[in-house]
Amino acid sequence: MTRPVHIHGGALAGCAAAIAAIQAQSPQVRVYEKSAFPRHKVCGEFLSSGVQPVLRQLGIWESFQALRPAPMSRLLLHFPRKTFRFHLPEVCWGLTRYRLDAWLRHHAMQAGAEWCQELAPTPSANNANVATVLAHGRKDTAPKGQRVFGFKAHHRGAISDAIELFFFDGCYVGVNPAEDGVTNVCGLGPEALLKQHGFEYDALCRRSPALAARLSTLTRHMDWLSVGPLVYGDRFRAALPDAVYPAGDALGFVDPFTGSGMLNALLSGSLAGRSAALGDAVPAYLAHCRRLLHRPFLVSAIFRAALRSGVGERFAGFVPGSVLFHLTRAHLGQPHGPAPGSF
Numbered sequence: 001m002t003r004p005v006h007i008h009g010g011a012l013a014g015c016a017a018a019i020a021a022i023q024a025q026s027p028q029v030r031v032y033e034k035s036a037f038p039r040h041k042v043c044g045e046f047l048s049s050g051v052q053p054v055l056r057q058l059g060i061w062e063s064f065q066a067l068r069p070a071p072m073s074r075l076l077l078h079f080p081r082k083t084f085r086f087h088l089p090e091v092c093w094g095l096t097r098y099r100l101d102a103w104l105r106h107h108a109m110q111a112g113a114e115w116c117q118e119l120a121p122t123p124s125a126n127n128a129n130v131a132t133v134l135a136h137g138r139k140d141t142a143p144k145g146q147r148v149f150g151f152k153a154h155h156r157g158a159i160s161d162a163i164e165l166f167f168f169d170g171c172y173v174g175v176n177p178a179e180d181g182v183t184n185v186c187g188l189g190p191e192a193l194l195k196q197h198g199f200e201y202d203a204l205c206r207r208s209p210a211l212a213a214r215l216s217t218l219t220r221h222m223d224w225l226s227v228g229p230l231v232y233g234d235r236f237r238a239a240l241p242d243a244v245y246p247a248g249d250a251l252g253f254v255d256p257f258t259g260s261g262m263l264n265a266l267l268s269g270s271l272a273g274r275s276a277a278l279g280d281a282v283p284a285y286l287a288h289c290r291r292l293l294h295r296p297f298l299v300s301a302i303f304r305a306a307l308r309s310g311v312g313e314r315f316a317g318f319v320p321g322s323v324l325f326h327l328t329r330a331h332l333g334q335p336h337g338p339a340p341g342s343f
């Protein structure tokens with residue numbers, strides 16, 4: 001017998017959970033979302049190729065293609081002294097969160113989810129008849145002084161088929177195409193440096209000559225948005241109440257330079273929705289997520305440490321981009337994606 005599923009948060013993990021729970025025959029799926037969609041969100045908007053099997057399993061891959069996401073086939077890593085150029089092993093996609101989140105919401109509702117435009121209630125500890133998926137994104141905070149903030153703005157101008165990452169002064173900024181000729185510029189940096197620039201992101205970007213040159217081909221057409229503090233970590237081994245399944249960033253926040261957070265959210269959201277509906281034990285669900293996602297979390301932590309200690313450029317020269325790309329993706333176990341229902 002399947003259970004009703006209540007989902008806290010209606011972005012990527014939440015909507016994937018809703019569709020998967022409905023596919024698993026949950027008798028009632030309810031999504032609580034505090035924000036009205038569409039809305040802009042701070043995100044690099046780079047979707048890994050690995051989203052294809054996940055969206056296929058949710059039955060929405062063809063619909064995703066109809067949104068005309070921008071294809072990307074190259075990766076450029078710019079360090080102060082050197083640029084590394086690679087071909088991505090598979091085509092990846094750029095799509096704005098403005099479009100992506102509203103599209104997912106549409107599919108969750110079309111599948112039969114009940115949408116509640118409100119803050120989620122506290123999960124009730126003694127009602128195991130209703131399963132809860134926590135898909136509310138990051139909630140952790142960090143001590144002042146050690147904080148990192150993200151920022152983004154859409155630009156227009158010269159369109160490229162590359163994701164470019166610029167590393168400088170403890171910051172990195174990604175520049176990549178999205179749909180309809182938009183170029184997204186999104187980065188993150190330490191609080192102390194951002195403060196030094198009065199949180200003026202145009203000025204911050206000019207610290208990197210290579211980034212300044214790239215931005216000279218573009219015109220910003222929205223105000224900068226910012227978010228933070230960003231805290232990396234995971235809850236794969238967390239002790240949680242019965243019938244509470246964390247997914248997406250609520251399960252673990254991986255360093256955005258990997259460009260795999262949205263894939264992780266769609267993947268863990270799908271698994272959480274299905275597990276919640278079918279009544280799988282929470283520790284078994286978490287162990288499954290850990291098997292799939294442990295590697296990108298570990299490798300991104302190693303790369304982050306290399307960047308902090310100033311050897312990021314050597315690390316990138318030593319590990320080819322295609323290998324780094326592979327190591328920072330979910331371990332789906334099969335070269336062409338998972339068989340239906342498995343991952």
Ligand SMILES: Cc1cc2nc3c(=O)[nH]c(=O)nc-3n(C[C@H](O)[C@H](O)[C@H](O)COP(=O)(O)OP(=O)(O)OC[C@H]3O[C@@H](n4cnc5c(N)ncnc54)[C@H](O)[C@@H]3O)c2cc1C
Nearest residue numbers: 009011012013034044045046120137150248249256261262
């Ligand atoms: C600077 C930056 C750049 C990034 N770049 C990339 C990238 O290029 N590629 C990539 O794959 N990933 C990237 N990521 C990561 C990616 O944005 C996240 O992994 C992804 O958004 C996680 O999706 P989610 O559904 O788990 O959470 P979110 O997208 O954060 O959604 C959570 C939802 O829950 C809602 N919510 C929160 N609390 C409540 C509540 N109490 N009640 C009701 N609703 C609630 C929120 O309104 C929100 O809509 C980036 C992240 C940052 C910060």
